[in-house]
Amino acid sequence: MSEDETRFDTPLGLLRWISWAQMQAGEEWVRERGLTREQAFVLGYLVKNPGAIQRDIAQVSRTTPASVSSLLQGLERRGLVERRTEPGDVRSKRVHATPEGAALVAGFEPAVAAIEEKILAPLDATERAQLHELLRRITAALPPPTR
Numbered sequence: 001m002s003e004d005e006t007r008f009d010t011p012l013g014l015l016r017w018i019s020w021a022q023m024q025a026g027e028e029w030v031r032e033r034g035l036t037r038e039q040a041f042v043l044g045y046l047v048k049n050p051g052a053i054q055r056d057i058a059q060v061s062r063t064t065p066a067s068v069s070s071l072l073q074g075l076e077r078r079g080l081v082e083r084r085t086e087p088g089d090v091r092s093k094r095v096h097a098t099p100e101g102a103a104l105v106a107g108f109e110p111a112v113a114a115i116e117e118k119i120l121a122p123l124d125a126t127e128r129a130q131l132h133e134l135l136r137r138i139t140a141a142l143p144p145p146t147r
Contacts, residue, residue: 018119025115033104038063038071043080043097043105051084051094080104 008017030040042057049056058068072095075081080101086092097105120128 021119022115025118026112029108029111029115035104039075039080040105040108042068042071042075043101044108046081046095046097047102047105050096053092053094057095075101 008014027037030037033040035043038061041061045057045060046052054065054068054072057072058065061068072081072083076083079098081095081097083093083095086094120131123131
């Protein structure tokens with residue numbers, strides 16, 4: 001067994017390997033669309049939360065307002081988002097994905113489901129249920145992740 005194989009030959013090491021494979025497949029899907037992971041995340045967020053303000057985007061993406069501003073400028077130049085001034089408050093701008101931006105990330109959820117199916121393909125339905133139950137029991141004892 002090689003050193004790399006040994007490093008992943010523990011339950012948590014194997015889970016990291018699975019997470020890595022899932023992340024790589026998701027990043028490939030995003031790259032194929034000419035986006036960074038951050039840009040895809042923001043577009044997806046704006047599709048689900050049209051009219052968000054930059055401060056909310058910074059909070060949910062766990063970054064700074066300055067970073068969000070720069071990211072939005074790049075998406076705006078590509079015609080994927082637009083900022084709209086609020087009536088009666090010229091300082092407040094709401095951010096919206098354009099139809100082109102929404103179309104670019106529209107297939108992400110089915111792509112994630114296909115990635116999950118590919119990863120779990122070696123398991124039959126009973127094994128998948130067992131894995132799910134074991135992971136559910138482990139995570140029940142952990143604090144929930146924060147985004």
